[in-house]
Amino acid sequence: MLARECGFELAGVARAEPAADAARYREWVEAGRAGDMRYLTDRRAAVREDPRNLLASALSIVCVGKLYQTPWPHTAQFNDEECAWISRYAWGDDYHDVLRRGLEQLAARMGVTEYKICVDTAPLLERSYARLAGLGWIGKNTCLINQQSGSWFFLGELLVPMEIAPDAPPPDRCGTCRRCIEACPTEAIVPHGAGYTLDARLCTSYFTIEQRGPVPAHMRAGIGGHVFGCDICQDVCPWNGRAPVTEDPAFTPRHFAPPLAEMAALTEATFRAMFRGSPVSRARYFGFLRNVAIAMGNRGLPQFRAPLEKLAASEDRVVAEHARWALGLPAFQ
Ligand code: B12
Ligand code: SF4
Numbered sequence: 383m384l385a386r387e388c389g390f391e392l393a394g395v396a397r398a399e400p401a402a403d404a405a406r407y408r409e410w411v412e413a414g415r416a417g418d419m420r421y422l423t424d425r426r427a428a429v430r431e432d433p434r435n436l437l438a439s440a441l442s443i444v445c446v447g448k449l450y451q452t453p454w455p456h457t458a459q460f461n462d463e464e465c466a467w468i469s470r471y472a473w474g475d476d477y478h479d480v481l482r483r484g485l486e487q488l489a490a491r492m493g494v495t496e497y498k499i500c501v502d503t504a505p506l507l508e509r510s511y512a513r514l515a516g517l518g519w520i521g522k523n524t525c526l527i528n529q530q531s532g533s534w535f536f537l538g539e540l541l542v543p544m545e546i547a548p549d550a551p552p553p554d555r556c557g558t559c560r561r562c563i564e565a566c567p568t569e570a571i572v573p574h575g576a577g578y579t580l581d582a583r584l585c586t587s588y589f590t591i592e593q594r595g596p597v598p599a600h601m602r603a604g605i606g607g608h609v610f611g612c613d614i615c616q617d618v619c620p621w622n623g624r625a626p627v628t629e630d631p632a633f634t635p636r637h638f639a640p641p642l643a644e645m646a647a648l649t650e651a652t653f654r655a656m657f658r659g660s661p662v663s664r665a666r667y668f669g670f671l672r673n674v675a676i677a678m679g680n681r682g683l684p685q686f687r688a689p690l691e692k693l694a695a696s697e698d699r700v701v702a703e704h705a706r707w708a709l710g711l712p713a714f715q
């Protein structure tokens with residue numbers, strides 16, 4: 383109830399004790415599946431093993447979920463080849479700020495003065511604890527899925543030095559479904575033991591958001607028109623078929639499918655102004671232009687030749703190389 387008043391549709395409690403899934407995480411890192419995401423593999427990897435490394439006095443983790451779904455098209459429903467695809471989660475304000483504000487309110491309402499707020503960036507296995515707190519199960523696409531709310535929600539946590547009765551994890555409801563595995567254009571959802579995991583080194587979301595430097599040439603075709611993130615494995619999930627929409631105006635779309643040619647023409651200053659306070663700023667200016675060059679190459683429209691020629695002369699050698707790659711594709715020969 384309190385969590386709802388602070389803007390969270392989902393809430394539950396897990397014990398602040400060592401992560402039962404820590405071994406899964408270690409295996410994932412050891413297999414190299416984190417790619418170049420150093421914040422997952424450096425000394426912070428071990429911090430994830432116990433939430434008390436973040437707040438020594440923590441006894442409970444209040445896990446919250448905040449919906450960001452809006453009644454706008456899914457990837458496959460939007461076919462304008464001239465436009466870039468930005469992932470649904472990045473259409474509105476940066477969720478880190480939105481969730482942090484809600485969690486600060488929640489701490490105040492709970493009357494706790496000693497606490498730790500985590501939203502995405504802290505070394506905490508967020509999906510593991512959210513599952514234990516009853517918010518959902520971990521689907522084959524590795525997203526946390528709630529039976530009523532689907533998976534279009536962000537996670538946040540409040541670590542508190544209070545004993546609160548924990549919730550219980552729900553059953554796994556993926557059953558025999560394999561839609562996400564079959565729909566992923568880059569085959570990034572790979573078998574792991576009896577289940578599945580995500581190999582970030584094959585995932586469009588990783589390439590377009592996290593990876594600095596060049597994207598391996600053999601992976602570029604699978605990226606299609608995506609310039610920031612990817613939603614395909616959630617678009618196809620049956621549990622998202624009737625997912626509720628957010629009522630928070632912070633997530634009202636302001637960056638839905640912008641024209642690729644306009645994106646290619648952004649200066650660093652206009653990029654910064656356009657994406658200030660948006661998750662897209664994480665890609666950084668030249669990383670975003672690199673993504674735009676890949677998307678233009680994959681779309682192969684004749685009107686992209688001139689903007690690609692301009693990008694091929696970019697001062698940034700990675701952007702220039704990706705634009706040259708695009709111009710070398712059969713569509714431009
Ligand atoms: C690194 C990262 C990424 C990487 C790697 C993703 C990945 N699957 O690992 C990349 C850049 C690819 C990525 C993409 C996205 N991300 Co991300 N990401 C993270 C981050 C920072 C760490 C995730 C991590 O530790 N990965 C390592 C692997 C091993 O962990 P894992 O897959 O979560 O698995 C753990 C548990 O889930 C559990 N587990 C896994 N499988 C199973 C199965 C069973 C049966 C059981 C019991 C347990 C279990 O064990 C593992 C070890 O703890 C978290 C925030 C955080 N601090 O946790 C956000 C987070 C997972 N991302 C989020 C989002 C929204 C996205 C995107 C949707 C963004 C987009 N549209 O592009 C995509 C979704 C792609 C996908 N299918 O996962 C949300 C997910 C919300 C949700 N409902 O699940 C998070 C929680 C951020 C947040 N605070 O809201 N992300
Ligand atoms: S986010 Fe896209 S590329 Fe990554 S696993 Fe899902 S469908 Fe595949």
Ligand code: SF4
Pocket residue numbers: 521522523524555556557558559560561562563615618619620621
């Ligand atoms: S698409 Fe099917 S297999 Fe994939 S996460 Fe959703 S229910 Fe599970």
